[in-house]
Amino acid sequence: MYGIIGSMQALAGQREALIDILLEGVVVVPGCLSYVVARDPQDSDRLWVSQVWKDESSYRDALTTPALRSHLARGVPLIASISPPTITEPVGGIGLGLLSHLRSTSPVH
Numbered sequence: 001m002y003g004i005i006g007s008m009q010a011l012a013g014q015r016e017a018l019i020d021i022l023l024e025g026v027v028v029v030p031g032c033l034s035y036v037v038a039r040d041p042q043d044s045d046r047l048w049v050s051q052v053w054k055d056e057s058s059y060r061d062a063l064t065t066p067a068l069r070s071h072l073a074r075g076v077p078l079i080a081s082i083s084p085p086t087i088t089e090p091v092g093g094i095g096l097g098l099l100s101h102l103r104s105t106s107p108v109h
Contacts, residue, residue: 001033002052002059002090003088003089004050005048005086005088006048007040007048008046008083014045015047022049031058031059031062032059033095036051
């Protein structure tokens with residue numbers, strides 16, 4: 001599995017509008033096992049996005065779809081800054097679709 005955890009700073013007072021945009025386009029995307037948008041309780045303009053994908057190529061393929069690119073472009077004017085994401089290798093847990101109760105034991109190379 002391929003995971004991404006990132007944060008972004010919305011323009012002052014625009015966090016809720018940005019969250020609305022990020023969540024309104026949530027649909028089933030092939031390879032996406034989890035997509036979570038969260039408010040930062042210590043910063044009224046920061047939000048976090050956590051994603052788990054079947055693999056990196058599923059994530060990269062999704063970014064090339066016209067619908068997703070168009071949707072993400074709507075949020076860009078509300079973003080003040082984006083922090084570099086942290087890439088992870090999820091091994092299991094709740095919320096990962098059919099894999100929620102499984103633990104991956106094979107390392108990714």
